[in-house]
Amino acid sequence: MNYNYPDDSLMLHTDLYQINMMKTYWELERANRHAVFECYFRSMPFKNGYAVFAGLERLIDYFENLRFTASDLAYLKEVEEYPEDFIAYLADFKFECTVRSAVEGELVYNNEPIVQIEGPLAQCQLVETALLNIINYQTLIATKAARIKSVVGDELLMEFGSRRAQEMDAAIWGTRAAYIGGCDSTSNVRAGKIFGIPTSGTHAHSLVQSYIDDYKAFKAYAETHRDCVFLVDTYDTLKSGVPNAIKVANEMGDKINFMGVRIDSGDMAYISKKVRKQLDEAGYPEAKIYASNDLDEATILNLKMQHAKIDVWGVGTKLITAFDQPALGAVYKLVSIEDDSGQMVDTIKLSNNAEKVSTPGKKQVWRITQKETQKSEGDYIALWDENPNDLEELFMFHPVHTYINKTVVNFEARPILQDIYHDGQLIYTLPALEEIKKVANQNHDNLWEEYKRDLNPQLYPVDLSQAAYDNKMKIIDQVRKKVKEL
Numbered sequence: 085m086n087y088n089y090p091d092d093s094l095m096l097h098t099d100l101y102q103i104n105m106m107k108t109y110w111e112l113e114r115a116n117r118h119a120v121f122e123c124y125f126r127s128m129p130f131k132n133g134y135a136v137f138a139g140l141e142r143l144i145d146y147f148e149n150l151r152f153t154a155s156d157l158a159y160l161k162e163v164e165e166y167p168e169d170f171i172a173y174l175a176d177f178k179f180e181c182t183v184r185s186a187v188e189g190e191l192v193y194n195n196e197p198i199v200q201i202e203g204p205l206a207q208c209q210l211v212e213t214a215l216l217n218i219i220n221y222q223t224l225i226a227t228k229a230a231r232i233k234s235v236v237g238d239e240l241l242m243e244f245g246s247r248r249a250q251e252m253d254a255a256i257w258g259t260r261a262a263y264i265g266g267c268d269s270t271s272n273v274r275a276g277k278i279f280g281i282p283t284s285g286t287h288a289h290s291l292v293q294s295y296i297d298d299y300k301a302f303k304a305y306a307e308t309h310r311d312c313v314f315l316v317d318t319y320d321t322l323k324s325g326v327p328n329a330i331k332v333a334n335e336m337g338d339k340i341n342f343m344g345v346r347i348d349s350g351d352m353a354y355i356s357k358k359v360r361k362q363l364d365e366a367g368y369p370e371a372k373i374y375a376s377n378d379l380d381e382a383t384i385l386n387l388k389m390q391h392a393k394i395d396v397w398g399v400g401t402k403l404i405t406a407f408d409q410p411a412l413g414a415v416y417k418l419v420s421i422e423d424d425s426g427q428m429v430d431t432i433k434l435s436n437n438a439e440k441v442s443t444p445g446k447k448q449v450w451r452i453t454q455k456e457t458q459k460s461e462g463d464y465i466a467l468w469d470e471n472p473n474d475l476e477e478l479f480m481f482h483p484v485h486t487y488i489n490k491t492v493v494n495f496e497a498r499p500i501l502q503d504i505y506h507d508g509q510l511i512y513t514l515p516a517l518e519e520i521k522k523v524a525n526q527n528h529d530n531l532w533e534e535y536k537r538d539l540n541p542q543l544y545p546v547d548l549s550q551a552a553y554d555n556k557m558k559i560i561d562q563v564r565k566k567v568k569e570l
């Protein structure tokens with residue numbers, strides 16, 4: 085199997101239909117028509133009250149390397165059988181789009197643009213697949229991590245998912261997204277190396293199995309490591325694991341830092357209380373109890389309700405695979421295109437399903453916050469030439485149930501889509517990962533509690549400006565008339 089091209093690139097990490105459309109645009113001289121596409125998701129992941137945006141770093145990395153290589157072109161020519169002149173056009177491909185995006189760690193909501201790509205139609209088209217691939221996954225995982233962290237609170241949340249992730253890229257980028265969303269560390273050493281995420285880890289059952297004895301295994305580990313967390317449930321947590329962990333801690337004294345023990349099975353509320361008692365009675369009140377085993381926000385909350393004595397939470401499978409909702413469902417829609425006379429016209433995608441009707445026109449998302457509280461009142465999607473900061477009062481109404489409305493005064497409006505590329509030139513400096521994580525945390529703090537609860541949160545208002553709403557209605561009308569005329 086030859087998957088190891090020396091000049092491999094991500095150019096062909098796209099759906100075939102994108103290249104087929106590029107060919108149509110190019111042959112019929114539409115490839116350079118100016119276009120605007122927007123990416124958004126339709127419903128909140130995990131029915132959460134907010135989503136945490138992630139994926140921009142990888143998206144930039146993708147855009148920075150957007151050139152067809154010799155092996156890409158050879159494949160398109162020889163296997164996909166595209167004609168020579170089209171291949172020559174692709175060989176000259178140079179990314180010239182303007183990109184605006186939410187920044188990583190920003191809280192984002194359904195039905196609002198989170199990434200906007202503007203530029204030559206064929207170029208905007210080509211990048212759809214990779215863009216959605218990156219943003220869908222990373223935003224999903226960052227959001228799942230935020231949900232879990234909101235239950236874990238000030239205790240430590242360790243990311244343990246690499247072995248269960250949907251392959252290696254997902255483990256690496258999922259870990260980074262999970263760190264942005266709320267994890268405190270990862271077990272993936274490469275993610276530590278690449279991104280500077282703090283790494284942490286204990287040991288597995290195999291260590292104990294290899295010695296066929298808790299005591300011997302813990303002692304061996306203690307003789308070869310300073311920081312020790314012993315996994316105590318291989319044979320019998322209360323009768324063998326914990327007593328032997330204590331025995332080794334006593335014997336090693338100051339030679340080790342006895343950080344605690346990990347439990348990975350059984351009734352973790354019951355067992356953790358017993359373990360706490362054993363550790364305290366042995367004189368180790370500072371030793372922490374680590375827990376893992378198919379945990380997620382629901383089990384953690386439940387364990388906390390049972391007053392489980394757990395200090396550190398290791399979460400793998402259910403976080404890295406977004407177990408209860410494996411896809412975010414973000415889409416990428418054409419919202420405006422240059423017509424034959426060179427004018428920009430706004431476009432819509434209609435559907436029988438009202439939820440799937442897109443909102444035409446190039447737009448900006450404004451986060452409306454109360455000046456006194458600094459809490460967000462909702463998001464306001466406006467056409468590009470509008471700026472709510474020019475208004476004294478802002479009338480905000482539900483984009484479908486328009487009778488649900490409010491007038492906001494004394495507000496600030498902050499644009500969510502930031503300039504990332506201008507005509508193919510990167511103009512954004514990526515913040516350090518720590519900074520992104522801090523911002524995500526602050527954004528979370530600035531959200532009303534009602535939107536933060538795990539179960540049935542209030543729906544965060546995402547409203548259309550009057551002009552965006554009127555534009556949408558006008559275009560729906562135009563399309564309907566056109567269809568009738570046929």
Ligand SMILES: Nc1ncnc2c1ncn2[C@@H]1O[C@H](COP(=O)(O)OP(=O)(O)OP(=O)(O)O)[C@@H](O)[C@H]1O
Nearest residue numbers: 348349350351352353354377378379383386387390
């Ligand atoms: N007190 C508890 N309340 C609620 N859920 C719990 C409690 N204790 C453990 N769990 C969760 O119950 C699930 C199953 O635990 P179980 O005890 O069957 O696992 P196990 O014995 O380790 O089995 P396996 O070895 O197959 O993982 C896990 O997701 C675990 O996190």
Ligand SMILES: O=P(O)(O)OC[C@H]1O[C@H](OP(=O)(O)OP(=O)(O)O)[C@H](O)[C@@H]1O
Nearest residue numbers: 244348376377378379398399400401402
């Ligand atoms: O349960 P997760 O949230 O995915 O956390 C990671 C799991 O990985 C390890 O188990 P291992 O791979 O040895 O499998 P096992 O515990 O199911 O036997 C560890 O002991 C955790 O149980």
Ligand SMILES: O=C(O)c1cccnc1
Nearest residue numbers: 244271284285286287398
């Ligand atoms: O360090 C650990 O305890 C660990 C790492 C990965 C998966 N499960 C546990």
